[in-house]
Each structure stands twice: as structure tokens, then as C-alpha cells.
Amino acid sequence: MELTPSTVREQAADYREHEPLYPVEQEQLETLPGALESGAYGWRDLEWVVRWYYRRSLGDVPNAERRAGEAAFRRNDFETVQTTLEAVVATDPDDVAGRLERLTALEGVDVPIGSAVLFFLDPKRYVVVGEREWQALNEVGDLKDAYPEPPTVSDYERYLTQCRTRCVDLECDLWMLYRALWRLAAVNV
Numbered sequence: 001m002e003l004t005p006s007t008v009r010e011q012a013a014d015y016r017e018h019e020p021l022y023p024v025e026q027e028q029l030e031t032l033p034g035a036l037e038s039g040a041y042g043w044r045d046l047e048w049v050v051r052w053y054y055r056r057s058l059g060d061v062p063n064a065e066r067r068a069g070e071a072a073f074r075r076n077d078f079e080t081v082q083t084t085l086e087a088v089v090a091t092d093p094d095d096v097a098g099r100l101e102r103l104t105a106l107e108g109v110d111v112p113i114g115s116a117v118l119f120f121l122d123p124k125r126y127v128v129v130g131e132r133e134w135q136a137l138n139e140v141g142d143l144k145d146a147y148p149e150p151p152t153v154s155d156y157e158r159y160l161t162q163c164r165t166r167c168v169d170l171e172c173d174l175w176m177l178y179r180a181l182w183r184l185a186a187v188n189v
Contacts, residue, residue: 001184004139004169008170008180010159015179021056022179028052029175037089043078046085047119050108053116057132071112072108081106088117093125096160100153111151120175127174129159137162 016022022111022137028048035041050073054066084106091098103114117127126132134147142162148155167177 001139002141003166003170003180005170005172007184008015008172008176011180012172012176019179019182021052025052025056028120029123033122034084036117036121039082039086041181043081047073049116050113051122053113053128053130054107063107069108069113072115073106073180075107085117088121093122096126096157097153100156103119106151107122111153115156120176123175124173127160127163127178129156132158133178133181136185137166139184142166164179 011043018106032041032045032049033046047070050070065152084102087098090101091102093099099118100111100114103109104111109117115126116168119128127152131147134151136160137143138146143159153157163174163177167174170177172180
């Protein structure tokens with residue numbers, strides 16, 4: 001499989017047409033960044049990000065695992081989550097490790113969930129990581145190793161760097177690349 005600008009455009013369009021969560025994802029990507037940046041969000045907004053991460057694959061994550069992850073996040077009190085997100089926003093956006101380390105201090109937030117929060121905080125700068133997206137980059141030769149279980153902050157930094165490089169080469173943004181990788185991985189499963 002080769003990743004070309006036309007392949008990315010086609011796969012991203014296919015994602016838009018066939019992925020049932022696309023409309024709500026697009027809406028959240030338009031509204032959540034400003035809300036998270038300014039502090040004008042509620043508990044449900046952040047809980048939505050966690051739920052989205054587990055549910056975007058529509059059944060691929062075992063129900064017990066999904067419920068446990070969502071329940072773990074709900075054990076955080078809202079004030080702690082707010083304080084953490086304020087610290088994340090105050091951290092230099094180029095300090096990916098610093099931002100992720102703050103997020104992963106929350107209960108129920110590992111690197112993939114943290115990457116989802118960063119994605120909805122600033123989709124022009126970050127992209128979510130998961131096994132499916134990693135696998136697609138592995139298939140095209142961009143990542144040489146299998147998806148790490150669990151991914152570390154340095155794994156995410158490597159993945160993010162590769163995604164950003166690909167976006168420049170493919171003349172697309174991270175949201176378009178994400179959609180294309182998601183669909184390409186589905187084709188190759």
C-alpha cells in the first residue's frame with residue numbers, strides 16, 4: 001500500500017461517507033478546541049472524548065474493557081480534571097511529553113486517551129493514536145514496529161512526528177490524515 005495525496009483524499013472522503021461518528025466528530029472538532037482552551041466546557045465534554053476513543057471502533061474494544069476505562073475516568077472529580085486541563089493548556093504546545101504527562105496523571109487516562117484529549121484540544125497540532133492508525137502507518141512503512149501495548153509518551157511523539165511529516169508530504173491536515181489511516185486500516189484488516 002502506498003500513501004499518496006489522492007489516496008488520502010479518497011480515503012478521507014470515504015470516511016466521511018461511511019463512518020457513522022463522522023458528523024459528531026466534525027462538530028466536536030469545531031467546538032471543543034475553543035471550549036477546552038478557554039475553560040468553557042463541562043464534565044460531559046471531556047467524558048465524551050473518553051467515550052469517543054473507546055467507541056469509535058464500534059465494537060472492536062471489548063465491552064468490559066470499554067466500561068472499565070470509562071468508569072476509571074469518571075472516578076476523577078471535575079475540579080481535578082479542570083486543574084489538569086488548565087495546566088495542559090498552560091504548557092507549551094510543543095512540549096508534547098509535558099502535556100501528556102499531565103493528562104496521564106488523571107485516573108483512566110493513558111497515552112492513547114491523552115492523545116484523544118490533545119486531538120480535540122488542538123486538531124491542527126495533534127492527532128489521536130490507536131492500534132488501527134498505527135497499523136496503517138506500519139503498513140506503508142512509516143513505523144517499523146508493531147503497535148506498542150501500551151504506547152509510551154515517546155512512542156506517541158514518534159507517531160506524531162511521522163504523522164506531521166506525512167501531512168506536509170501529502171498536503172493534508174492531521175484530521176484528514178487520521179480519517180484516511182482509519183479507513184486504510186479497515187481495508188487491510
